[in-house]
Amino acid sequence: MTTQVRTLHASEWDGWYGKLERAFGGVPESPEERGLFRDLTEIDRSIGVWDGAEVVGTAGAFSFQVSVPGGALLPAAGVTMVSVQATHRRRGLLTEMMRQQLDDVRSREEPLAVLTASEPAIYGRFGYGTATYQAQLRVETERVTLTLPDGTDGVRLRVVPPAEAVADCERVYAQLVAGRPGMLARQPGWERLPLLDPPGDREGAGELLCVLAEVAGEVRGYARYAVKPEWGSSGPDGTVRLRDLEALDPVVRAALWRYLLSVDLTSTLVSYNRPVDDPLLHMVSDIRRCGVQVREGLFLRPVEVGAALAGRTYAAPVDVVLDVRDAFCPWNEGRWRLSGDAKGASCERTTDAPDLALSVRELGAAYLGGTRLSALAAAGRVRELRPGALAEASDAFGSDVTPWLPHGF
Template sequence: MTTDTRVLEAPDWDRWFATLERAFGGAVANSSEERESSRAVTEYERSVGVWEGDACVGTASAFSFGLTVPGGARVPAAGVTMVSVAATHRRRGILTSMMRRQLDDVRSWGEPVALLTASEPDIYGRFGYGAATRQLSAEIDTSRVSFRVPANTDGTEGPDGIRLRYAALDDARASIESVYARLVPSRPGMLERRPGWENKLLVDPPEARDGASAFQCVLARRGEGEGAETVGYALFRVKPTWDEAGPKGTVVVNKVLAVDPVAYATLWRFLGDIDLTSTVSVSNLPVDDPFQFFVSDVRRSNLRVRDSLYVRLVEVGAALAARTYQTPVDMVLEVEDAFCPWNEGRWRLTGDEKGASCERTADTADLSLSVRELGSMYLGDTSAAALAGAGRVRESRPGALTEASVAFGSPVAPWLPHGF
């Protein structure tokens, strides 16, 4: 039978989502609450299904995000998600056809960048996606490690003016979202998201807890009375464990965010001091996260790094012009992009810390690379020199590699704060 690719309609969502769930071994939604939260954020007009008769055999969707880029601007971006092909229909070109349809759609929507988190990174490199951020995880031995709180701005020691209070999730929702929104411009890779995500990210089904508690939330507030403001929060679980020697539970951190160093360190010190626990486990922090400099012994924090966000430049000129550059840059990039041929060719990038332009040119290339490498460089995590060491960027003008490596960098590491 032939297949038909069409935009998802609400009555078809259950069959469409069931295809996705089956492709991921049933691990997409652990409960009806999670399932309904996924339905609530689905953007139907940005989702497609591949159908063979009445059977759905392929799925793909794209969320509407604003992506923070170096310089602090938010660029419209398509958050590619819920991609699957039925195991019975592999190697028939269904994934390629969906990626083709989706990138054409993203271009028509005027979004110069597409994003995804890859279940298998090798799949998406052939469609032009490059690894653009990394994430840090840690297992902190709090029986041996303590947290130092930095001095206040007036030079006094300790978390003066910071008060920590437990809060019910429903009561804390607005405060959590407010702290997050304040931080979105501060780091490349962070996502400005549509309403509804504040609910999805707090869904807490018992099936997902792996023996730990329900979510607990602590707010950090500065000031007294009506003038007090929430300046940070910690969202976490506690997983109790005991052995012959006594309690050795784990604090499983979902998120810790704060608007200043004192509030941030105060929350970390609280997490490290919770009774009946001896470990703090966290799976997604920026690779330059300040917690590494709060701890008394970083070796006993067991740090690990892995890939996180993958970026694809859908419109090379618009994407490169949307960010700023650490140092002045004026160079010609020769871009290879067989999957989106409108990006093929030479582009003159001119910019600095105030802004940039990127236009077509016939001038001689200074650097040659594929759109995948540009995606990896885009947020400032991966340097052109590192990619050149792997033979993936080629220098034609001496000095261009160093110029690009410095200019494309970011003073803070890019970071994807949550999956999608």
């Protein structure tokens, strides 16, 4: 078999994307969704594998900025649209695309690469660690009450068409990005993603709605949702399907949750992506009635270890030598001295004796502060070489706010 891996030409996008759809089950996306991702695709960051005239593999990347502990926004390649046709599996094509892609990321001086995975088992061998988790909720709204902060009744709520509220919602979102690691600064065009609402994808629900929360005339929060009406033998049994909810303060957040849990003719609220430290879990009367399930969210790999570790701050003073293994990106191999605190950090090569030994995958998992190095050590994935170094580094890498990716890509 002779195959060729190369960058996509703009005229090839439709066939290339069609093969991606085939690899994910063959059901064509709606014209709205397909059109959005056609507009968002960065052609010069999209690659394919050709077997003759046939596309048999796809991969792409978006140019993102991701929030890291300390509030900085670091450049990150958002790896996406990865597929290999079933006829060409186990021939090294994925590895070849990952190789070309990470070399390109390095040439662009992006210290991080991030992705979401349809199959989480795939990407560990390429150095990606699970950096964020997300909570899925199924709240029995008729059996749960909320403890509300003072002032909740002073919040004004307005339901508006989502397209009319984009500017207000984006203004709220932008104010929150630096405060939670893992959030993506919204690049031009991405404000359209939360508005996607093809009728064929609603599965019996109504159109997407947006509720704005205002205080003294200022929009300080929003939620986008749809209602799926259902009726049982005892009456209405509808479901609120929450797409996203963001708020700038606890009072506004409480007002939005109270509204959503009180929508007429519904008994359930479902959300598939909330932070695992969502304040709602401390407002409800019975967490058992919230059906909480946790799954992985964002996978992250440092592409340039030194720049990545120096680009964030640390919750406690740290001075450790890390012995890093990275067979796929060998420029990261070796010993790195990380010195930092809440004000900043440096990370330089060193010949000093190592304090901790780990692979770049463990660094990716711990990088945003959502996974403790001590937990990885307990699983045998990090080795302590100097007594006390593990506790020091584990505390330093932590984040007071749990990292979270609000939406996929």
